[in-house]
Amino acid sequence: MKRVFLLIMTNIAIMVVLSIVCTILGVDRWMTGYGLNMGALLAMSAVLGFGGSFISLLLSKFIAKHAVGAQVIDPAAPGGETERWLLLTVERLAREAGVDTPEVAIYAGEPNAFATGARRNAALVAVSTGLLQGMSRNEVEAVLGHEMAHVANGDMVTLTLIQGVLNTFVIFLSRVVGYIVDSAISGNDSRRRGRGIGYTLAVFASQIVFGILASAIVAWFSRRREYRADAGSAQYLGAQSMIAALRRLGGMGTEPLPTSLQAAGIAGGKLSMLFATHPSIEDRIAALERLR
Secondary structure (H helix, E strand, O other): OHHHHHHHHHHHHHHHHHHHHHHHHOHHHHHHHOOOOHHHHHHHHHHHHHHHHHHHHHOHHHHHHHHHOOEEOOOOOOOOHHHHHHHHHHHHHHHHHOOOOOEEEEEOOOOOEEEEOOOHHHOEEEEEHHHHHHOOHHHHHHHHHHHHHHHHHOHHHHHHHHHHHHHHHHHHHHHHHHHHHHHHHOOOOOOOOOOOHHHHHHHHHHHHHHHHHHHHHHHHHHHHHHHHHHHHHHHHHOHHHHHHHHHHHHOOOOOOOOHHHHHHEOOOOOOOOOOOOOOOHHHHHHHHHHHO
């Protein structure tokens, strides 16, 4: 609840700061002269920016289960010795991390694992069949420790907070650019009302540009939290266990998760480092070596 409260307060703070800056620069008076209501634009940007991210967070477990076809293990009736071991291991790691035991699920796919959920005490941890088949139990345990560190750190909510802030800026700034371009095309005719084609094209183009910049910022934060989750697993189980798991993972044919889950997985996609959600395996091992 603390992070959700922070998300709401940050939303309000963003609106206040944008309003103050626009007032100081005189942007609000200029925009009012061209028929743009600053307060309405700020409110719309916040609702769309944070609203979409918040809804995605609330639905994150439902979306994740259906995206990969994950089957949640019933604690009262696990399907076999492997499922029992998974449940007991996650329960033990949850106690170590100081959070409630999350739902545990298995899905068919190449080696990967992820954690998601709107709250630390109501999370989901899922592992693939490829990970279970390709790694030793000690290595799988280290991966589970990594995912439990994500849960304990509240990374799902924090990433939503950052995404919501950036979405608000993208929506707001792209429309400001749209009005600037449209007014320049119309010759700064203050009597003109309505939006022309210049506004539509400028908003579309600037949302793409600002969206790309926002994606780079989100990816940078995602890489930082991967280092923290690796360190969390090292704290629970020892650095060598996580190093061994990463080395094994580096030699396996991992498969990226669906786009909505890529930042949550133990392994990311093969993207340019600027937009990669995960650091390279080598960098992660080097960071753990320094811890050790």
